[in-house]
Amino acid sequence: MPQCTAGYFNHNNLYLINIMMRTLLIILTLCIGWLLFGESPAVKKLTDKLPFGHCSRPLVFHLGGLDSRFELDAGHAEAILQEAAEKWNRAAGKEILKFDAAKGFPVNFVFDQRQQSMMALKRSVANLNEMRLQLEFKKQVLQQEIDVYEERRNDYQQEVTDFNSQVSAFNRAYQHDDAEAGRLRYQADSLKIKQANLNDQHSQLDTQKFQLQMDADTFNQMVQQHNQQYGGEQEFTQRGVYKQNGSDKRVEIYQFNDDNDLLLVAVHELGHALGLEHLPAEHNIMSASHNYSVEENSTEPQLTADDVAAVKAVCRL
Numbered sequence: 001m002p003q004c005t006a007g008y009f010n011h012n013n014l015y016l017i018n019i020m021m022r023t024l025l026i027i028l029t030l031c032i033g034w035l036l037f038g039e040s041p042a043v044k045k046l047t048d049k050l051p052f053g054h055c056s057r058p059l060v061f062h063l064g065g066l067d068s069r070f071e072l073d074a075g076h077a078e079a080i081l082q083e084a085a086e087k088w089n090r091a092a093g094k095e096i097l098k099f100d101a102a103k104g105f106p107v108n109f110v111f112d113q114r115q116q117s118m119m120a121l122k123r124s125v126a127n128l129n130e131m132r133l134q135l136e137f138k139k140q141v142l143q144q145e146i147d148v149y150e151e152r153r154n155d156y157q158q159e160v161t162d163f164n165s166q167v168s169a170f171n172r173a174y175q176h177d178d179a180e181a182g183r184l185r186y187q188a189d190s191l192k193i194k195q196a197n198l199n200d201q202h203s204q205l206d207t208q209k210f211q212l213q214m215d216a217d218t219f220n221q222m223v224q225q226h227n228q229q230y231g232g233e234q235e236f237t238q239r240g241v242y243k244q245n246g247s248d249k250r251v252e253i254y255q256f257n258d259d260n261d262l263l264l265v266a267v268h269e270l271g272h273a274l275g276l277e278h279l280p281a282e283h284n285i286m287s288a289s290h291n292y293s294v295e296e297n298s299t300e301p302q303l304t305a306d307d308v309a310a311v312k313a314v315c316r317l
């Protein structure tokens with residue numbers, strides 16, 4: 001019976017080598033499988049659960065190009081982009097987006113016809129608002145002048161009534177007092193002057209009323225023109241875009257009205273960068289279409305319950 005000697009090639013060692021070879025083969029098969037099917041959804045789902053998967057590390061971005069024609073300060077734009085990222089971070093309960101001065105993918109402000117027409121629209125709205133205020137002011141001033149005129153006319157009519165009764169009394173008197181006759185004649189002249197003044201004032205007020213009506217007509221025509229020119233609705237997708245080509249990612253922002261509107265566009269496009277698709281209901285920030293707002297002091301956009309659920313689903317939170 002052969003003696004089992006200590007050495008590398010006894011039966012026990014051969015068994016160990018067999019196990020090691022099998023293990024290596026399994027690892028090799030897994031590696032080849034990984035390379036071949038690594039992009040498949042099933043594998044992706046698995047890798048997303050690993051420490052370096054989706055949302056496990058914040059998606060870093062920075063402010064890229066900012067065309068000066070947007071008339072937007074870079075620091076201000078950065079603050080709005082950071083606020084947009086914070087909205088998603090608060091929804092996720094962790095940092096999934098991170099603003100950095102220079103790292104990550106860029107958010108570029110690209111100026112073209114869209115923002116140009118938006119700015120023309122804003123100027124038109126501002127112009128109409130200014131005109132409306134001026135018209136209201138002129139109307140108030142005219143109304144005050146009319147009130148003063150009517151007070152004076154009432155006083156005058158009261159004076160005429162008093163004067164007529166004094167004249168009647170004078171005529172009924174048995175003896176005519178010359179001094180009283182002189183006083184009445186003087187008062188009659190004074191009343192004539194007052195009446196002429198009141199007539200002048202009345203025609204001036206008529207002219208002012210006519211002028212104001214002309215201004216109001218011009219204003220109404222301008223409002224109609226404005227509505228014809230800018231009345232159409234704008235698709236949200238025209239206002240910004242998230243582009244990804246392999247590892248090359250970027251957000252482009254084309255059109256916004258004010259800070260809250262820019263925040264809305266930024267939150268929407270950063271949502272795409274996180275991997276969110278469009279949501280059907282229009283009230284969601286991730287809806288494909290949003291009408292833009294031209295009202296000043298528009299309200300700050302807020303993520304809806306559906307938006308929050310969508311980011312949690314994408315990040316598997």
Ligand SMILES: [Zn+2]
Nearest residue numbers: 237268278288
């Ligand atoms: Zn979109």
